Amino acid sequence: MSEYWNKRYVDSDYAYGEEPNVFFAEQLNSLKAGTIILPCDGEGRNGVFAAKSGWNVYAFDSSEKGKTKAMKLAEKSGVEINYIIEDAVSVSYANDSADVVALIYAHLPPDVRKPLHQQSVAWLKPGGRLILEAFNPTQLHNSSGGPKDIGMLYTEKMLREDFKGLRIEFAELLQTSLNEGKYHEGKADIIRFAGVKI
Ligand SMILES: C[S@@+](CC[C@H](N)C(=O)[O-])C[C@H]1O[C@@H](n2cnc3c(N)ncnc32)[C@H](O)[C@@H]1O
Numbered sequence: 385m386s387e388y389w390n391k392r393y394v395d396s397d398y399a400y401g402e403e404p405n406v407f408f409a410e411q412l413n414s415l416k417a418g419t420i421i422l423p424c425d426g427e428g429r430n431g432v433f434a435a436k437s438g439w440n441v442y443a444f445d446s447s448e449k450g451k452t453k454a455m456k457l458a459e460k461s462g463v464e465i466n467y468i469i470e471d472a473v474s475v476s477y478a479n480d481s482a483d484v485v486a487l488i489y490a491h492l493p494p495d496v497r498k499p500l501h502q503q504s505v506a507w508l509k510p511g512g513r514l515i516l517e518a519f520n521p522t523q524l525h526n527s528s529g530g531p532k533d534i535g536m537l538y539t540e541k542m543l544r545e546d547f548k549g550l551r552i553e554f555a556e557l558l559q560t561s562l563n564e565g566k567y568h569e570g571k572a573d574i575i576r577f578a579g580v581k582i
Contacts, residue, residue, distance in 0.1 A: 389447035392567070393427055400426060401565035402457060404433035405488045407576050411515045412437060418483030421507055423472060423500060424490035428454025428465065435463035439484075442477060444470040472500045479506045486515040489568075491536045501546035508581040514550055515578050516543065520557055522573035529568045543577050550579030 417438035425443035485504040518538040519530035562568040
């Protein structure tokens with residue numbers, strides 16, 4: 385799988401742009417900076433934004449090429465991020481260590497998704513916030529990006545089950561227009577989700 389993503393990230397431009405995801409940025413801007421974990425951070429647009437906003441950033445992704453470009457973006461932006469090449473099935477952070485965990489278009493098969501989502505809750509401090517944006521199954525009708533496998537697209541019911549340890553503050557299915565680099569471009573069906581660890 386990392387070969388697929390290494391190929392996607394081979395161009396010098398950024399597949400999902402250099403700017404952060406809009407929902408992620410809005411959520412982060414409403415919070416006091418602390419420690420954030422970013423699973424599947426890809427080319428680092430969200431991790432670098434968080435670091436520029438004063439957050440202590442821990443990011444991982446299985447793509448080596450993703451890390452190279454993320455570190456380049458961090459250097460260009462004059463910030464540091466702690467980015468490791470690691471798979472979601474084996475990554476480990478201390479429990480109760482993060483103020484925020486943000487899963488932005490971290491589409492994974494069910495056997496990887498569910499444990500990672502449960503881990504993400506464990507990594508949060510009590511009172512910490514989980515932020516997620518992903519495509520929902522209706523996205524299969526669009527050509528603006530995302531996996532073509534319905535098992536890797538996220539429903540509200542699925543997220544409510546995965547994130548049982550959270551007080552859900554926000555769960556919204558919406559149709560929007562994405563403008564995030566050439567692989568997230570145009571009409572899109574997404575889910576935005578946020579919750580706080582009890
Ligand atoms: C659609 S990209 C999103 C990247 C980034 N979150 C963003 O919004 O720009 C999905 C990312 O998930 C990563 N990924 C997929 N499966 C993974 C796994 N099992 N472990 C770690 N990273 C994975 C890919 O390498 C890729 O960078």
